[in-house]
Amino acid sequence: MKIGVLGAGQLGRMLALAGCRLGYRFRFFDTSSDAPAAQLGELHTGSWQDVQALRRFADGLDVITYEFENVSLFAAKTCSDCAPVWPPLGALEMGQDRVKEKACFRKLDIPSAVFREAHNFEELKQATLDLGFPCVIKTTTLGYDGKGQYVLRNQNDAEAAWRALAGSGVIVEQFIAFEREISVIAVRSMAGDIAFYPIAQNEHQQGILRTSRVPTVNLSESLQAKAQDYARRILEEYRYVGVMAIELFETKGELLANETAPRVHNTGHWSIDGAITSQFENHLRAITGLALGSTDLRCPTVMHNLLGEPPAMEALAAIPGAAIHLYGKSPRPGRKIGHINLLGSSVEELAEREKILNALVVKSSS
Ligand SMILES: Nc1ncnc2c1ncn2[C@@H]1O[C@H](COP(=O)(O)OP(=O)(O)O)[C@@H](O)[C@H]1O
Ligand SMILES: [Mg+2]
Secondary structure: EEEEEEOOOHHHHHHHHHHHOOOOEEEEEOOOOOOOHHHHEEEEEEEOOEEEEEEEOOOOOOEEEOOOOOOOOHHHHHHHOOOOOOOOOHHHHHHEHHHHHHHHHOOOOOEEEEEEEEOOOOHHHHHHHHHOOOOEEEEEEEEOOOOEEEEEEOOHHHHHHHHHOOOOEEEEEOOOOOOEEEEEEEOOOOOOEEOOOOOOEEEEEOOOOEEEEOOOOOOOHHHHHHHHHHHHHHHHEEEEEEEEEEEEEEEEEEEEEEEEOOOOHHHHOOOOHOOOOOOOHHHHHHHHHOOOOOOEEOOOEEEEEEEOOOOHHHHHHHOOOOEEEOOOOOOOOOOEEEEEEEEEEHHHHHHHHHHHHHHHHHHHHH
8 A cells, every 4th residue: 555645744654654554555745855754765856837747746545634724625625536535635625714713613613712703904994903912913814833923911912913914805703712722633534433532632833732731631521522522513514534633722711712624633643552542553543444453542651842953862762662763854943843752640640740841951952
């Protein structure tokens, strides 16, 4: 079985690491030759508009997937002439555009923050009047890791943000003073079976994910059921195949959907070591027509992203229960270059181990 992946970043790399164990072979397509997945398969490079290059890439593949939602829809469609592309292109199109995503939430009766679209400064001003301050402005497309978004506290902020984002379509959302952020990682097989990973509790700083932990403590059964039900509605709407993530805000006893990602997701990286079957393996099982593997938790787990210069390998390796994942990227300030999955036999033991990791991370970034 030869699997094509559009994008050769760390998610492609981790897909291939999981897939090699299943005997699968990989081919990647990326615009850059210096890509984290390149060591694990054949790499084709070219632009997302290059039909010939895309056809050469897709030729002879059994199935194609993508590792980030900003992969061009045109490229995915071009490839779909040669081999099946999963997850479905409709879900990709929705996940690329915050307005379409919000429209999907509304159609499926999934609550989310009130928002307005703005195409010019007058509309932005009106949006801030309708929603009040603080509010959040985001580019409609191409945003990730908090890029292309600002919290607006007053009209001056609105003017500065408009100057920074000029030319992009934007949406303005109510600022949600959430108690916490959670995510559901769900997977649907070709046969239509759906499995959910335990819900993860996530902490972001400046829009970038720092930690994801499972199990989420004190999340009521009714909210867990709601989160899973929202995910199920989206998976079924698109006759989805593969892994999907939904990020949600927990606020005042309710859940508001923030965004979806039609792919394996950073808040599911803990599953490589903390679950019976990782999100990467389950994504591959789904798109190759296999039965899904168990999503059960092995033990309490927390994932810490490594941003910028990492702590010394020797120090990381000495932390009990730490699994090290480095992506082969050169460090730059704020760049995700790897993650640590920390496991403990109890929540208490995990908390002790996390203190050691936190001290190291603080030391390396100071
Ligand atoms: N409406 C909002 N209210 C409060 N915080 C928000 C809001 N939207 C986003 N954030 C914060 O910014 C983070 C990144 O925003 P998100 O919409 O997930 O964009 P990205 O595509 O960059 O991940 C969120 O995880 C959350 O911490
Ligand atoms: Mg997000």
